[in-house]
């Protein structure tokens with residue numbers, strides 16, 4: 227079963243989290259594999275999607291924010307989009323859009339940064355928005371400060387956290403066909419908790435970047451964790467192997483009903499709105515060529531179908547709604 231654990235290093239300005247997604251991750255892969263249009267992900271795409279999903283869980287666990295955290299890669303290679311959306315209750319959905327051939331062993335650059343146009347976006351979408359409020363979004367290229375391409379999504383996210391949030395962060399991520407897992411170690415900011423959402427970073431904090439000996443020691447231990455260990459060992463064994471000399475305070479883990487789990491927020495109503503936004507003419511032109519307007523959800527694989535009668539009803543309802551709204555408020 228999937229699980230997420232948070233912990234603090236006693237007396238030190240360092241915190242951590244570890245996540246193992248098993249049933250929820252397998253559910254995403256199963257739905258994809260049963261989709262007759264796409265079929266299963268190539269192994270390299272599966273690994274990247276699993277890593278980004280584990281990272282989204284770890285980052286959501288470490289911010290005080292009531293809304294969805296969305297990690298996206300906009301690729302310029304055979305992989306056009308990779309996205310994971312993690313809700314504050316750790317229900318999540320993830321998908322990838324493959325538009326070309328992904329050869330075995332293809333690097334991250336080869337998949338998503340072929341012409342150096344690949345981008346990684348981190349979005350915080352608050353649950354309750356005031357009118358006109360836009361989600362907070364940070365976008366970074368897939369290069370380090372020296373202009374070298376980053377070949378691990380963990381490096382991209384570490385770089386982002388350092389540059390945009392002034393947070394020393396260590397991420398170890400791994401995924402296969404059964405497990406998507408990750409370990410995050412972060413130096414606690416001196417001031418301005420919840421930097422990702424708001425950002426009040428003191429000068430003191432910036433001066434501490436890379437210099438805290440406790441964080442550096444723990445980060446080195448964390449980096450010694452191998453992908454196979456992260457995928458195969460249980461959480462207690464991983465934490466004991468890495469940090470047996472460091473006193474930890476563990477928090478109540480998210481397991482059982484509160485564990486990270488797959489859930490899709492798509493609905494027939496949302497698809498209907500999308501069809502209305504296409505316009506009556508476009509809808510009719512689709513229906514002149516086929517029996518139904520068919521829209522498949524990229525995340526969960528559900529197919530929504532609207533025939534000519536459904537579509538006519540949609541546009542009648544929409545017109546009535548517009549007329550209703552035109553009067554004085």
Ligand SMILES: [Zn+2]
Nearest residue numbers: 490492523526
């Ligand atoms: Zn869906």
